[in-house]
Amino acid sequence: MHLQFTLGDQTATTLDVEVTHFIIAGWAGRDKDAVLHHIRELEALGVPAPGAVPLFYRVATNQLSQQQQLEVVGNETSGEAEPFVFFHRGEWWVSLTSDHTDRYLETFSVALSKQACIKPVARTAWRMVEVIEHWDSLVLTSWIKEHDEWVVYQQGTLASLLTPQELLARYLEGAEAREGMAMSCGTLGAIGGIRPASEFRMSLHDPVLKRTLEHAYQTGALPVVA
Known part of the structure; x- marks a missing residue:
């Protein structure tokens, strides 16, 4: 899947990236108690506990999109903001993604x-x-937008998550990273519990270099037919 990024450094540089291998790191919290809380949070929705922590899910690269108007099936989906790292031209880069999921x-x-x-x-x-x-x-x-108002859905520092280096080391198991590899690096718990929303905004703020990655999108629900 072809993605295009501008650099958040006041330059006009553009990256044209072909993602060839996409992984979502699940249950990637650094604090075991916080991970257990997230597992219990999902179990309350009927989601089975993971077989390992962290757990790595391969997802088709054609599921990645930089569009802001998307479509899903039904009304039971919601987003999760996550750091997104990718290997391009011999180095790692950082962006932002939403692990939008059918609950x-x-x-x-x-x-x-x-x-x-x-x-x-x-x-x-x-x-x-x-x-x-x-x-x-x-x-x-x-x-997320609820009752026509934006409310904070997730918030915290990345200190609560395993670093990309730790996640990649566990996933690669000694192998070398290759051009086009990308990983979604875990998420934070939902404030007020996981719930569907059709409008989602997310940001990754760097308080040291004083800059922010941002993205917003909407989902339109396709009918569930049988």
């Missing part, structure tokens, strides 16, 4: 629920080397 299908199969929905990706990226030293201070936030 009804998730009660039967987490892997299938992740495959069923398009994964929105921001259009801006940073060099990993520019943020890795203060990675834990980056602030991830998402909002």
Whole structure:
């Protein structure tokens, strides 16, 4: 899947990236208690507990999209803001994605629920080397629109998640990263519980370099027919 990013460094540089291998890292919290909380949060919705922590889901690259108007089946889907890292021209880059998920299908199969929905990706990226030293201070936030008002849905620093280096080391198991590899690096718990929303905003803020990655999208519901 072809993605295009501008660099968040006041330059006009554009990256044309062909993602050839996409992984979603699930249950990627650094704090075991927080991971257990998220597992219980999903179990309350009928989602089975994972067989391993963290767990890596392969998802088709054609599910990645930088569009802002998307379509899903039914009204039981919702987003999850996550750091998005990709390997391009010999180095790692950082952007932002939403692991938009079908919550009804998730009660039967987490892997299938992740495959069923398009994964929105921001259009801006940073060099990993520019943020890795203060990675834990980056602030991830998402909002959903409820009753015509934006409410904070997720918020916290990346200190609560395993670093991309840790996740990639576990996934690659000694193999080398290759051009076009991308990983969605885990999410934060939902404030007020996981719930469907058709309008979603997300940001990754760097308080050290004073810049922000942002993306917003809407989903239109296709009818469920049988």
